[in-house]
Amino acid sequence: MDSAPQGVLLINLGTPDAPETGAVRRYLREFLSDPRVLDIPPVGRAALLYGVILPFRPQKSAEAYRKIWMPEGSPLLVYGNALRDRLQDALGPGWVVELGMRYQSPSLGSAIEKLRARGVRELTVVPLYPQYASSSTGSSLEQVYRLVGKAWNVEGLRVLPPFYDRPAFLDAFADVGRPVLAEARPDHVLFSFHGLPERQVKKSDLTGAHCLARADCCDAQVPANRWCYRMQCFFTARALAQRLGLEAGKWTVTFQSRLGRTPWVKPYTDLVIPELARGGAKRLAVFCPAFVADCLETLEEIGIRGRDQFLSCGGEALTLVPSLNAHPSWVRGLTQMLRELRGDEPLSDAAA
Numbered sequence: 001m002d003s004a005p006q007g008v009l010l011i012n013l014g015t016p017d018a019p020e021t022g023a024v025r026r027y028l029r030e031f032l033s034d035p036r037v038l039d040i041p042p043v044g045r046a047a048l049l050y051g052v053i054l055p056f057r058p059q060k061s062a063e064a065y066r067k068i069w070m071p072e073g074s075p076l077l078v079y080g081n082a083l084r085d086r087l088q089d090a091l092g093p094g095w096v097v098e099l100g101m102r103y104q105s106p107s108l109g110s111a112i113e114k115l116r117a118r119g120v121r122e123l124t125v126v127p128l129y130p131q132y133a134s135s136s137t138g139s140s141l142e143q144v145y146r147l148v149g150k151a152w153n154v155e156g157l158r159v160l161p162p163f164y165d166r167p168a169f170l171d172a173f174a175d176v177g178r179p180v181l182a183e184a185r186p187d188h189v190l191f192s193f194h195g196l197p198e199r200q201v202k203k204s205d206l207t208g209a210h211c212l213a214r215a216d217c218c219d220a221q222v223p224a225n226r227w228c229y230r231m232q233c234f235f236t237a238r239a240l241a242q243r244l245g246l247e248a249g250k251w252t253v254t255f256q257s258r259l260g261r262t263p264w265v266k267p268y269t270d271l272v273i274p275e276l277a278r279g280g281a282k283r284l285a286v287f288c289p290a291f292v293a294d295c296l297e298t299l300e301e302i303g304i305r306g307r308d309q310f311l312s313c314g315g316e317a318l319t320l321v322p323s324l325n326a327h328p329s330w331v332r333g334l335t336q337m338l339r340e341l342r343g344d345e346p347l348s349d350a351a352a
Contacts, residue, residue, distance in 0.1 A: 004119050004122070005095055005118060006094060006096070006120070006342065007115040007120030008096065008098070009100055009111055009125050010080065010083065010099045011125065011127045011144070012099070012292075013031075013076075013140075014031060014102050014104045015076045015295070017104060017105055019062055019066040019074075024059075028053065028054060028061070030103045036134050036139040036142070037135045039134075039197075039199070064296060064300045068296060068300050068304075074295075075293070075296075076293050076294070076296075077101075079294060079325040079326060081099060082326035083099075083326045083334075084098065086328075087331055087334060090335045091335060096120055098112075098114050099111060102140045108143055108147055112148065123148070124158045124341060125144055125158065125159045125160065126160045127160070127162075128293070130163055130169055131162055131229050131233055131236065132229060133196055133200065144157075160337060160341055164235055164236045165232070165239065166337060168332075169330075169333055169337075170239045172329040172332075173240055173287070173289055174244055176323075176329065176330075177287060178244060180285065181285055186285035186319065187281050187283050188250055188276055188281040188283075188284050189241075189244075189250060189284075189287065190251070190252055190269070190276070191233075191252070191253045191286075192256050192286055192306075193233040193236075193256070193289065193290040194255070195255035195256055196229050196230070197264050198264060199262070201230050205228065206224055206226070206227065210222070212265075218231040218233075229265075230255075233253065233255075237253045252267075254272045255267065256270065256301060256302070270309065273310050276310075277311075277314045278313055281315060282315055282316040283318075284310055284315055284318045285319045286306065288321075292323060293323055293325055295323075298320060302320050303320040307320070
């Protein structure tokens with residue numbers, strides 16, 4: 001009987017090695033050179049990257065990273081390593097868990113080699129992106145397939161699909177958020193997701209006629225929008241609002257982190273935050289359910305800049321709800337999804 005351990009490859013997007021301009025420039029160069037991220041013709045991508053972004057953005061981003069950097073390193077990596085270790089404990093000795101980043105360190109290649117060195121012959125790939133986007137999930141899987149396929153002996157692969165609608169994910173986020181809301185007593189809740197260019201959302205439309213064609217296109221799952229990132233974000237927000245008992249009109253979905261002048265999916269977080277404050281909201285709580293680990297986009301963009309913006313427009317308190325990180329509910333939920341994927345447990349129903 002084959003006693004080879006089951007391999008688990010956790011994937012997140014990536015982070016600079018240090019909160020310094022040079023390290024951030026290396027990270028941004030690799031990240032934004034990906035044609036799934038900047039999905040424009042190569043000449044235009046190179047002009048934008050080397051003529052506009054890399055000469056100016058690394059220094060500003062490095063300053064932002066310094067505000068959130070932990071003694072152990074980048075929060076994304078610190079929390080990712082903690083999740084890896086807790087998941088390893090939960091799965092037990094028949095499994096081997098490693099973390100790899102799509103960009104920079106630890107690389108996907110190094111993580112795969114560590115798994116191979118442990119004798120893994122079957123690999124479960126876990127893109128840690130709840131909602132599907134070609135620029136995150138698609139790019140990460142493409143790179144894994146490329147790396148694994150280079151070997152003479154190619155491991156069998158399983159892939160955990162996007163889990164935006166899975167109770168194990170939604171229940172964990174609700175478990176994290178419930179005590180925070182009880183203490184913060186917000187009068188409004190924001191679900192802020194990472195943004196995407198509208199053109200990328202439209203590329204995922206299987207019909208070419210549904211996504212962003214009307215205001216209610218993301219209100220329900222239909223075959224045409226099964227790959228739609230924006231629809232999946234709205235699904236996650238509705239399911240979380242239901243679990244948290246939020247009243248209609250007391251919560252809003254927005255999208256953050258847009259780059260450049262082309263249209264991104266709306267509404268924009270940095271425009272809605274001041275609107276809420278000017279409209280009378282005094283205590284705002286913000287979930288970021290596109291991120292399973294706290295990072296620059298949660299801690300600095302929302303927790304620092306978003307808070308400053310809210311207070312400057314008349315708000316009294318903005319509370320950032322922590323991400324899942326290595327919370328026990330998330331470790332249990334991820335363990336459950338992995339065992340279901342392998343067939344060890346019956347598949348749980350998706351959220352209503």
